[in-house]
Amino acid sequence: MKPHMPKGLIRAIGALLTALALYSLLGFLILPGIALRVANQQLAHYATVPAHVQRIELNPFSLELTLWGLVIGGPGKEQVGFERLYANLQLDSLWTRALHLADIELDKPKTEILFAKDGQLNLLGLFKLPASEPAPADPDAKPFPLRIDRIKLAGGAVHFEDARPSEPIEFLYDTLDFELKNLSTLPEDSADMTLVAVGPAGGRIDWSGNFSLIPITSEGTLKITDGKMKAFWPYVRDAVPLVLEDGVVSLSTDYKLNLSRQTELLLNNVAVSVAPFAIKAPDGRPLAKLERLDVSETTVDLAKQQVVVGKIRSQKLETWAAREADGQLDWQKLFAGQPSRPAAKAAAEPKTAPAAADSPKEPAAPAKPWQVLLKDVQLRNYQVHLADRQPQPPVALEVGPLNLDLQNFDSLNGSPFNLKLDTGLGKQGKISADGTVNLAPVTAQLNVKTQDIDLRVAQSYIIPFIRLELRSGMLGSDLKVNLKSTEPLALSVTGRAQVDQLHTLDTLKTRDFLKWQQVVVEGLNYQHGDSLSIDRINLFQPYARFMINDDRTTNIDDLLVPQPADSAAKPAAAKQPSGGDKPLGIHIGAIAINDGSANFADFSLTPNFATAIQQLNGQIGTIDSRQAKPASVDVKGKVDRYAPVTIKGSVNPFDPMASLDIATSFKRVELTTLTPYSGKFAGYRIRKGRLNLDLHYLITKGQLKAENKVVVEQLQLGEKVDSPDAVSLPLKLAIALLKDVDGKISIELPVSGDLNNPQFSVMPIVWQTLRNLIVKAAAAPFKLIGGLVSGGGSEDLGSVSFAPGSSELSKDAEAALVKLSQALKERPALRLEIEGTAAKSSDGPLIAEQRLEREYQYNYYKMLQRRGDKVPAQASLLQVPDGEKGPLLEGIYRTRLKTQPPAEWKDLGKEERTAKMREDVIKFWSSSDVLLRQLGQDRASSIKDYLVDKGQLADDRVYFIDANLGEAESDGRVVTQMHLDAE
DSSP states (O other): OOOOOHHHHHHHHHHHHHHHHHHHHIIIIIIIHHHHHHHHHHHHHBBOOOEEEEEEEEETTTTTTEEEEEEEEETTTEEEEEEEEEEETTTTTEEEEESEEEEEEESSHHHHHHHESSOOOOGGGGGGOOOOOOOOOOOOOOOOEEEEEEEEEEEEEEEEEEEESSOEEEEEEEEEEEEEEEESSSOOOEEEEEEEOTTTTEEEEEEEEEEEEETTTEEEEEEEEEEGGTTTTHHHHHOOOEEEEEEEEEEEEEEEEEEESOEEEEEEEEEEEEEEEEEETTTEEEEEEEEEEEEEEEEEEEEEEEEEEEEEEEEEEEEEEETTTOOBBBBHHTTOOOOOOHHHHHHHSSSOOOOHHHSSSOOOOOOOOEEEEEEEEEEEEEEEEEEEOSSSOOEEEEEEEEEEEEEEEEETTTSOOEEEEEEEETEEEEEEEEEEEEETTTTEEEEEEEEEGGGGGGHHHHHTOOOEEEEEEEEEEEEEEEEEEEEEEEEEEEEEEEEEEEEEEETTTEEEEEEEEEEEEEEEEETTTTTTEEEEEEEEEEEEEEOTTTTTTTTHHHBBBOOOOOHHHHHHHHHHHSSSOOOOEEOOOEEEEEEEEEEEEEEESSSEEEEEEEEEEEEEEEEEEEEOOEEEEEEEEEOOOOOOEEEEEEEEEEOOEEEEEEEEEEEEEGGGGGGHHHHHHEEEEEEEEEEEEEEEEETTTTTEEEEEEEEEEEEEEEEEOOTTOOOOOOOOHHHHHHHOOOOOEEEEEEEEETTSTTOHHHHHHHHHHHHHHHHHHHHHHHHHHHHHTTTTOOOOSSSSETTTTTTOOHHHHHHHHHHHHHHHOOTTTEEEEEEEEEEHHHHHHHHHHHHHHHHHHHHHHHHHHHHTOOOOOGEEEEEEEHHHHHHHHHHHHHHHHHHHHGGGGSSSOHHHHHHHHHHHHHHHHHHHHOOOOOOOOHHHHHHHHHHHTOOOOOOOGEEEEEEEEOOOTTSEEEEEEEEEEEE
């Protein structure tokens, strides 16, 4: 028989099925419907924008809840929403006392994050929620127990927009995937997390790690790839006015976050790459361009406030910087007037109550400084474009390619760091530096080398002070720089330096001013504030031009630009303490001159003068500003290529008035180059001649003692030169008087005086001495040449005394003429002029008697011839008898006086008549200029004959000049004067 189920069981099963059906109906249909309706009602009530959920599904058996199609926001303006939200509740939540969810899945969530211009966030305005009373904090409260096995977000999208900056910010991540495993609010539980976000504009975010809520800790890896800086740059631009042209950044790091006690954040293996990067100023000019920057092996420890950067590698930064005409840097101007965002924000906020503002505050403890350690920095191929627009013309300087290596840099100065720099400067200049640097206190030991630094960059800076053009100049150096401290500055520099191919041009005359092939400074040792020591300075082919203008100023005066009076300098100087800083001690071991040259010109002379000195070689000895010992000088050169010059002695350049002993020697200087000086002072050009000059200047405590010896060879004057300063001197005669048998003129010009007297000047004394010598020679020439043969005496050989009526030389006269001939042989440029002299008072009667005797002889000679008597060869050999003279006198009287004897004489006796006639004839011939001049010429002839015959003087050096009728001496003697002239 077929068994039957008990009715009770059937009823139970039926009831169970009915309950199950009702449970299913309630769970699958009724509750989701009610929940959907309530949810949409609440959304409508609290939401400020259209909001609704499309569908809610519940599986009452598996406790799976699914919400579909949440949309908050109007059509086309959806702000928050998702396609599906799925949650799976686990039954063990009932006995574990913790809400346990196996899965939470969110598909295609979408969020709009919008900040309005006034700073209002759209998400905060989506719902109008009632204000709630703040619950008192319960220190023993425990977090709600929650465990979620897995949270997964797939296909999400976040759209961010911020209208607050001056340029709105907007970016989109349209592929956002997130997964979190084992999230729990239970202590010590941690969740594994993965986040991937990708946007159409790049900037992928990869985040993986673990996460704990109690306490909040997290550890993992964060990576940002190809992040576009333009996305957030407006925030930067509002702080600093820099326009981003290009910028891509990538970042990766391991991190550890722990908020259990304080904010502890540790970043490990940080790597940041920026490539490329470019910014410009608001006006469009470029500011910086970077090809690549890589930062790696870096650690950031927030608790220790320490950043350790293992490696920095950077390539090809190009940047521009300029000092504007007002003296400010262009970068400085960019940042000037940019209020910080906190300051601007504070200005907009209402002020606190006065009581709070006035309450006393405890001084804030100084914040602990961050420590930055840079292990290894390498910058390569940097280029810096520098400009200085303050000077005119503006200066441009290219720095690069610049390479910098930095090792072990510590911002808190845990240890010195290593620095190595090398860079180009300008077209061919190079600078390198390497060594160690310390920050606290600031110290540095660096080796610095420069090569071919173009000094022309200094042109614009010297223009305001001197009218000079730097045509070329290259600086090179090899220095050790030791910075011991900055407060006070303690610095030493040692090594060597040189300047090659310096060439400066006088911009007024467009002529060379100062130049050299090379100057080498060896053994340089500079101790700041104390001393400058140089072992040796070598000058190779130095050249200088020095000119004196017509107003007696120099070319250096012309080149200097007048400077405005510095009114601030005097008060500052007055404030200095009485002791003052000690002057810098300067020591130079030696200065060597190799193949130097110079040009000298004097336009104050008529005509203008110029000469050249070449082949200057020699050296100057040790110079020391702290020792009174003078420096030795030994320099040789040549004037106009052939005339040797030597300069020897000693001088203290720091105090030449205290001690100077210099001897200068010029040999065989062609005097034609000195024509302007002769024209200036004497009114003649120099046709020919050479100069030997020995100058010895001795200064002791301001007292000058100079011995100047001048030897002039073969001097010949040319034509006169128009010169307002020419002196009226018989220069040709003086030259002939001074010129010896070898054609040399030797002159000593001693000078002495007190150089401390501002009225004292050397050249006027030298000129006055020379002038006095010329005047003396011209005024008493025979005394001058007499000294040549009388042992330095001053015997006057310029005259010869004759007895009345005689042209015969006395023994004294003959002796004097012998000396004169000897002296004239010593001065071959002189010629002698004899001015035969007769005196009527003394010579007249005697020459008349002599004339009468010759007349007796002449007439008696003719009478004998008429009678046919025998006569001698000439009348002067006859002896006229006294008895014949009377009758002859009658004829002589009538013939010579051209008149008859007076009629009253016929009654006189014969002897008396003869005496009267004789007296008249003597009187007639006594006043005869012809006879007197003849006697003067005879006397001149006697002198010349003796000089030529006995003195062996060349007859062509003796000239007669017109005889002179003079006066006799008191004793009756007649003096014949002689004169000297130059050939």
